[in-house]
Amino acid sequence: MSVEIICPQCESDDDLRGEPLDDGRIRLTCDACKVEWERDPRPRCPKCSGDDLYHRPQVILEKSRGTQMSVQGIHVEYGCWACDPPEVKVRGGRTHHLPDRLGGSQ
Numbered sequence: 484m485s486v487e488i489i490c491p492q493c494e495s496d497d498d499l500r501g502e503p504l505d506d507g508r509i510r511l512t513c514d515a516c517k518v519e520w521e522r523d524p525r526p527r528c529p530k531c532s533g534d535d536l537y538h539r540p541q542v543i544l545e546k547s548r549g550t551q552m553s554v555q556g557i558h559v560e561y562g563c564w565a566c567d568p569p570e571v572k573v574r575g576g577r578t579h580h581l582p583d584r585l586g587g588s589q
Contacts, residue, residue, distance in 0.1 A: 492518045528563035536561040 489496045490513035498514040501522075508523045527534055539560045547553040 488522070490516060490518060491520060492516050526561045528561075528566055530566045531563060533563060533565050535564045537564060538562075 487496065488499060488511065490499065493513060493516040495513055495515045500512045500514060501509045502512075503509055504521070507525060508521050510519060510521050512519045525534060526536055528536065539562050541558045541560055542554055543556040543558055544552045545555045
């Protein structure tokens with residue numbers, strides 16, 4: 484999910500400058516109306532606003548030939564340790580997403 488950042492006063496999105504702060508936040512300045520505000524770019528849970536999150540990589544697939552699927556990239560989504568049900572946190576009772584053994588391997 485992309486984030487659109489606009490000025491809270493004049494709603495401009497073209498004349499924005501940002502400078503990183505020591506605590507991980509960003510100070511934004513609108514050159515059009517000269518208003519300044521701070522933004523925390525770190526992901527937060529939309530339900531509880533917590534920051535105890537885990538990564539859920541999602542593979543982006545595209546059909547390349549016939550029924551052959553090719554990996555085009557990976558999109559990272561975040562899950563919340565406090566809000567997500569246990570079956571969502573761990574896939575099939577595993578702590579990783581790879582099978583223990585591939586078919587046909589020794």
